[in-house]
Amino acid sequence: MDMTADPSPVTLEIVGATALIIIDNPPVNAASHAVRAGLAEAVAKAEADDAVDVIAVYGAGRTFIAGADIREFGKPSKDPILPQVINGMEACSKPVVTILHGTALGGGFEVALGAHARVALPSAQVGLPEITLGIFPGAGGTQRVPRLIGIPAALEMILSGRRIGADEALKMGLIDRIDEGEPREVALRVAEDIRAGRLATRKCSDLATTPDDAALEAATADIKRKQPNLFSPLKAVEAIAASTGPLEAGLKLERALFMQCIDSPQRAGLIHAFFAERAVAKIPEKDATPREIASVGVIGGGTMGSGIATAALLSGLSVTLAERDADALSRGRGTIEKNLAQAVKRGKLTEEKREAILADKLSTTTELADFGGVDLVIEAVFEDMEVKKDIFRQLDAIAKPGAVLATNTSYLDIDEIAAVTARPADVIGLHFFSPAHIMRLLEVVVADKTAPEVVATGFALAKRLRKVGVRAGVCDGFIGNRILSHYKKVADYLMMDGASPEQIDRAVTGFGFAMGPFAVSDLAGLDIGWAARKRQAATRPPEERYIPIADRICENGWFGRKTGQGFYLYPDEGKPTPNPEVAKIIEAERAKAGITPRDFSDDEIVSRFMTAMIAEAVRVLEDGIARRPIDIDAVYLFGYGFPRFRGGPMHYADTLGAAELVRRIETYAKEDAHYWQVPQMLRDMAVSGGTFAALNEER
Ligand code: 3H9
Numbered sequence: 001m002d003m004t005a006d007p008s009p010v011t012l013e014i015v016g017a018t019a020l021i022i023i024d025n026p027p028v029n030a031a032s033h034a035v036r037a038g039l040a041e042a043v044a045k046a047e048a049d050d051a052v053d054v055i056a057v058y059g060a061g062r063t064f065i066a067g068a069d070i071r072e073f074g075k076p077s078k079d080p081i082l083p084q085v086i087n088g089m090e091a092c093s094k095p096v097v098t099i100l101h102g103t104a105l106g107g108g109f110e111v112a113l114g115a116h117a118r119v120a121l122p123s124a125q126v127g128l129p130e131i132t133l134g135i136f137p138g139a140g141g142t143q144r145v146p147r148l149i150g151i152p153a154a155l156e157m158i159l160s161g162r163r164i165g166a167d168e169a170l171k172m173g174l175i176d177r178i179d180e181g182e183p184r185e186v187a188l189r190v191a192e193d194i195r196a197g198r199l200a201t202r203k204c205s206d207l208a209t210t211p212d213d214a215a216l217e218a219a220t221a222d223i224k225r226k227q228p229n230l231f232s233p234l235k236a237v238e239a240i241a242a243s244t245g246p247l248e249a250g251l252k253l254e255r256a257l258f259m260q261c262i263d264s265p266q267r268a269g270l271i272h273a274f275f276a277e278r279a280v281a282k283i284p285e286k287d288a289t290p291r292e293i294a295s296v297g298v299i300g301g302g303t304m305g306s307g308i309a310t311a312a313l314l315s316g317l318s319v320t321l322a323e324r325d326a327d328a329l330s331r332g333r334g335t336i337e338k339n340l341a342q343a344v345k346r347g348k349l350t351e352e353k354r355e356a357i358l359a360d361k362l363s364t365t366t367e368l369a370d371f372g373g374v375d376l377v378i379e380a381v382f383e384d385m386e387v388k389k390d391i392f393r394q395l396d397a398i399a400k401p402g403a404v405l406a407t408n409t410s411y412l413d414i415d416e417i418a419a420v421t422a423r424p425a426d427v428i429g430l431h432f433f434s435p436a437h438i439m440r441l442l443e444v445v446v447a448d449k450t451a452p453e454v455v456a457t458g459f460a461l462a463k464r465l466r467k468v469g470v471r472a473g474v475c476d477g478f479i480g481n482r483i484l485s486h487y488k489k490v491a492d493y494l495m496m497d498g499a500s501p502e503q504i505d506r507a508v509t510g511f512g513f514a515m516g517p518f519a520v521s522d523l524a525g526l527d528i529g530w531a532a533r534k535r536q537a538a539t540r541p542p543e544e545r546y547i548p549i550a551d552r553i554c555e556n557g558w559f560g561r562k563t564g565q566g567f568y569l570y571p572d573e574g575k576p577t578p579n580p581e582v583a584k585i586i587e588a589e590r591a592k593a594g595i596t597p598r599d600f601s602d603d604e605i606v607s608r609f610m611t612a613m614i615a616e617a618v619r620v621l622e623d624g625i626a627r628r629p630i631d632i633d634a635v636y637l638f639g640y641g642f643p644r645f646r647g648g649p650m651h652y653a654d655t656l657g658a659a660e661l662v663r664r665i666e667t668y669a670k671e672d673a674h675y676w677q678v679p680q681m682l683r684d685m686a687v688s689g690g691t692f693a694a695l696n697e698e699r
Helices: 033-048 081-091 107-112 129-134 141-149 150-160 168-171 183-195 215-224 232-244 247-262 265-280 303-314 326-345 353-361 368-373 385-398 413-419 454-464 480-499 501-511 515-524 527-540 547-557 580-593 603-623 629-639 649-654 658-669 681-690 690-699
Strands: 010-015 018-023 053-058 096-100 102-106 117-120 125-127 164-166 295-297 318-322 362-365 376-379 402-407 425-432 442-448 466-473
Touching: 010 033, 010 649, 018 033, 018 265, 033 053, 033 081, 033 402, 053 183, 053 658, 081 107, 081 527, 096 183, 096 295, 102 107, 107 125, 107 141, 117 168, 117 183, 117 353, 129 232, 141 150, 141 232, 141 247, 150 215, 150 232, 164 168, 164 629, 168 232, 183 454, 215 232, 215 681, 232 247, 247 303, 265 629, 265 649, 295 368, 295 629, 303 318, 303 326, 303 353, 303 425, 318 326, 318 353, 318 368, 326 353, 326 362, 326 425, 353 362, 353 376, 385 402, 385 413, 413 425, 425 454, 442 454, 442 480, 442 580, 442 629, 480 501, 480 515, 480 547, 480 603, 501 515, 501 603, 515 527, 527 603, 547 580, 603 629, 603 649, 603 658, 603 681, 629 649, 629 690, 649 690
Parallel strands: 018 053, 053 096, 096 117, 102 125, 295 318, 295 376, 318 362, 376 402, 402 425, 442 466
Antiparallel strands: 010 018, 125 164, 425 442
16 A cells, blocks of 8 residues: 555455455545545455455444445545446456445445445445435446346335345345354455355346336336435436446446436535534534433423423333323323324334333323422423423422423523523523424524533433434524524515415425425414414514414414314315415405515515525524524424425525525515515625535534
8 A cells, every 4th residue: 555645544454365455434434535546456456466365345443334425525536436446346356255244335335236245244234325315326336236136126225225234135135144243253254155165256247137117117107206306316217227238338327327416406405414414413512421311301291292202202211291180191191102102103113112111111290399300301381481480490499409401492581491490500492393202303402501511411312312403592483483483474475465375385395395384384283373473463563564364364263284274174085275265365465455466486486485584594693593504404404394405594595695695685675675684694795705504614
């Protein structure tokens, strides 16, 4: 190896007649340029060494190669590219075997496919998750996998991107053997077996793929129906289809289509989302030691409290649920039981485990005094400041020293809640999203006096619950709901000025959101927004435009899905349909306000909707409620159904550019200068040419 440069992450060691090639590129042995170059060189050297008759490749540390180095995507590619390295390895005149442990994913598994045999440790997982990153396997995976396991199984594996355990991989024919031990000892043993003819070797490229046009057509139709917005799945199918022809032509097509995916904005968005999930854990308090949490007290057995209790139980914590009377308690317990039964159905939990949780881990009480021993209390009662203060006063008297006292409030001032206790350093916001045992977002809301180790405890809890914890500051609505309450207004303005609720929802889902704003309101319950608007009436600035349509709907007792009608009608069977009564209300309110409805294109709707969202998001940044743009992206990706392939509102904002956003806001401001204001940060960026991505780097 070249000793003048950094030491290579790939070492070649000769043990007897076996060449061991060891890849050591922590943390996940990604196939960076140095790994590719080192691997190619090591294989060539071993092939040229007359003393060597078998070559075994394995990874140092916790895993085999977990994929291409996705940080290199979008930069000019440097030779040798991974397909070259793998083709070279497959062409090697001596048998090459890979020993797989940890997660042999993406380009890592493709390296294994270029070898002449694959042996896995029992705990290993293999897979081709590229589709989740806006690309598809681009180092021979689309050509070698169908040759190995057939087109239908290859389609399923590549289009789902799922991880496959060693047992299943063996059954599918993806690997040749499972062996126990350390990768190095397995490598030496397997080399011996190859030498002795006890393990056969072959090249995937020598196999032929059986044509299956029906499977390809079915997969194409399925993608068009279920993922019409995604770019890379159809490209994957096209590449897989080519595996019935000569390998070289297939690889050439694969590369061309792969590069189209690499160049697509969806690749950038999806990889940003991948990093966002990890970046949010990098908090200023990351060196503080979290407090031990084994038992949790949840106050409130409504949908939220029961969901939180379910999430805690699913992660192995003991939970005590408190409600004010036996009836409410039994309803709460019933919801938890139902949630756990659903988890069994979804394969997240075994029936025995469910029974054990209910028998040993869940207790209920009507006395807060029973919370004296718990490590963490999460309050999830309804949103009333006085009620919450009263609970925190009681908790202050009851909880043991060092217990973390958390509120699940969605918008109330946590500093004010903390101030009623003698221990504000222990008070924090843990804002879950409904259904709390399913939604991945957890806003960890840091109040003025919250201690660093309490923040660290919030993040440790998020990790334990397998949630994405995002650090937020205190303000009305924190990160997510503050932005939501702003852009919901623009949806109302569009409705008042001429678009129908269903057109707005369609435009927004066409952009890629899981649901449109009116369908979301119906699901959440229109009474919730109604109550909030009544509460805000006193402080609403007189220059703010107010749209009374939702109030009129609520006055009829129509609260959305739970009452069978809201913006939509919800028949017992079949799909929701637009509510014709709502159309009449809209017409009447427009007439009352003297508004002549005008046409909005779907693009115009999306433009206003997204610009409003981004403008408020920038203000959230300016106020320091979110630390970095990427924190806002994570909130929207994991809590608000934001289209993952667009990376989050701030990543999307960069694709438009600050100057364009300022131009849009100034145009809309001609109609409503109060609502449409250019945040100073955005104006500065437009002048300097700055980006949100650059802010992520700095902070
Ligand atoms: C591909 O292979 C394309 C080819 O088909 C064709 C090429 C021509 N690159 O997740 P963790 C970082 S596409 C760079 O917290 P875990 C990660 O950001 C790739 N960095 O650990 C984090 O950094 P930090 C196909 C990567 O134990 C650190 O490693 N492969 C990569 O929970 C630890 O990660 C995939 O899609 C990477 N590929 O999970 C696999 N992967 O500490 C993607 C991780 O600074 N990776 N990092 O925050 C994963 O799914 C998980 O990381 C893995 C480990 C399961 C491996």
